Amino acid sequence: MFDHRKLGRELGLFGTDPLIGAGLPYWPPDGAIVRHTLEEYIRDAECRAGYQHVYSPVLAKRELYEISGHWSHYHDDMFPAMDVGGEQIVLRPSLCPHHALVYRSRAHSYRELPVRLAELGGMFRSELSGVLGGLTRVRAIQLNDAHIFCTLDQVADEASAALAMIRRAYADLGIRQARYRLSLPGAGGKYVGSADMWQRATAVLTDVLDRCGVAYEAAEGEAAFYGPKIDVQVTDNAGREATLSTVQVDFHQPERFDLSYIGADGARHRPVMVHRSVIGSVERAVAHLIELQGGAFPAWLAPTQMVILPVSDAQMPQASALLRQGIDQGLRPQIAGQEHGSLGARIRAARLVPYQAVIGAKEAADERVALRLRDGRRLDALPAADALARIATLIGARSTKLWDGDARA
Numbered sequence: 001m002f003d004h005r006k007l008g009r010e011l012g013l014f015g016t017d018p019l020i021g022a023g024l025p026y027w028p029p030d031g032a033i034v035r036h037t038l039e040e041y042i043r044d045a046e047c048r049a050g051y052q053h054v055y056s057p058v059l060a061k062r063e064l065y066e067i068s069g070h071w072s073h074y075h076d077d078m079f080p081a082m083d084v085g086g087e088q089i090v091l092r093p094s095l096c097p098h099h100a101l102v103y104r105s106r107a108h109s110y111r112e113l114p115v116r117l118a119e120l121g122g123m124f125r126s127e128l129s130g131v132l133g134g135l136t137r138v139r140a141i142q143l144n145d146a147h148i149f150c151t152l153d154q155v156a157d158e159a160s161a162a163l164a165m166i167r168r169a170y171a172d173l174g175i176r177q178a179r180y181r182l183s184l185p186g187a188g189g190k191y192v193g194s195a196d197m198w199q200r201a202t203a204v205l206t207d208v209l210d211r212c213g214v215a216y217e218a219a220e221g222e223a224a225f226y227g228p229k230i231d232v233q234v235t236d237n238a239g240r241e242a243t244l245s246t247v248q249v250d251f252h253q254p255e256r257f258d259l260s261y262i263g264a265d266g267a268r269h270r271p272v273m274v275h276r277s278v279i280g281s282v283e284r285a286v287a288h289l290i291e292l293q294g295g296a297f298p299a300w301l302a303p304t305q306m307v308i309l310p311v312s313d314a315q316m317p318q319a320s321a322l323l324r325q326g327i328d329q330g331l332r333p334q335i336a337g338q339e340h341g342s343l344g345a346r347i348r349a350a351r352l353v354p355y356q357a358v359i360g361a362k363e364a365a366d367e368r369v370a371l372r373l374r375d376g377r378r379l380d381a382l383p384a385a386d387a388l389a390r391i392a393t394l395i396g397a398r399s400t401k402l403w404d405g406d407a408r409a
């Protein structure tokens with residue numbers, strides 16, 4: 001059973017310092033590689049799916065959140081406002097209002113819709129220090145967020161496409177979704193908008209889930225304050241459930257920000273806002289992966305993808321050449337030479353590295369490597385260039401397989 005708080009620190013994936021503060025983890029080099037690679041993966045998937053990326057600041061005037069409804073409905077989770085030259089500035093609790101303003105900054109025709117704005121951006125939650133720990137409860141969050149501005153007729157297709165993106169990302173990351181949850185409002189007055197608005201939004205999401213043919217459970221009291229959502233639930237090895245990905249339908253914020261598009265009839269119409277996140281926050285996604293895989297990330301995500309093990313210092317020239325070729329192929333190789341101990345000790349130390357390339361005197365003589373895979377398979381020695389090319393192909397395809405074809409021992 002892996003605890004990401006312990007293992008994540010041991011593996012140098014994240015750290016904390018009392019001087020930085022509770023709930024404010026930093027990412028040392030290996031963690032930064034994982035995070036960067038994950039972010040690049042998401043941006044790439046979003047580009048292919050027709051999203052446009054934007055950047056927006058992590059602060060805004062308090063007034064922005066008064067309009068969005070966060071200030072009155074989400075206030076307990078927000079940091080206090082800062083007084084800056086007579087203006088009240090707050091750390092943002094979500095990216096939605098910024099994206100609504102980016103959309104509103106110019107006129108839109110129905111022909112351009114859906115407009116899909118995506119950002120991997122910072123947001124903040126004023127968690128109490130007692131509940132903070134590791135990467136799952138943090139005060140500074142990097143969110144994989146996007147907002148789709150579309151017509152009512154387009155909502156179901158957009159939400160379905162978002163669910164498909166989520167399924168694809170889970171396959172590439174080796175995550176199993178546990179179940180789909182339709183999160184509905186509960187009792188109490190923390191929700192905005194009319195009963196009619198909630199019914200329409202819920203009907204669309206129910207339709208999407210039915211069309212996808214997936215089983216789901218409805219859960220009251222789990223909706224966002226502005227609308228219902230589909231939550232994709234995952235469980236860790238201990239059976240604890242968490243929400244990574246969501247798809248939400250929102251009629252409220254387009255109204256509050258007076259968003260519009262020009263329809264085929266030449267008149268102004270109100271778009272619907274679909275909020276969606278493929279992997280949720282980068283922090284929570286990495287925490288989940290660490291607990292699920294014990295640090296044995298898919299090869300494309302691993303901080304070190306290949307460790308090169310010269311049996312003795314005599315093979316250092318060949319090891320250095322392989323390192324160079326690996327880097328040139330876009331891989332992340334490292335050499336662990338004799339100074340790191342016996343070959344057996346070095347192999348054990350690199351147990352989480354997907355590929356171990358052993359170079360002894362025999363391999364060095366004819367530019368071969370003896371590959372060991374993380375899952376324990378050992379391959380016959382093969383030409384170094386072939387080994388690199390096959391590894392680079394698998395990694396380029398973001399395969400969760402370590403090897404294609406037979407790996408004979």
Ligand SMILES: [Zn+2]
Pocket residue numbers: 094095096145146147275276
């Ligand atoms: Zn949003």
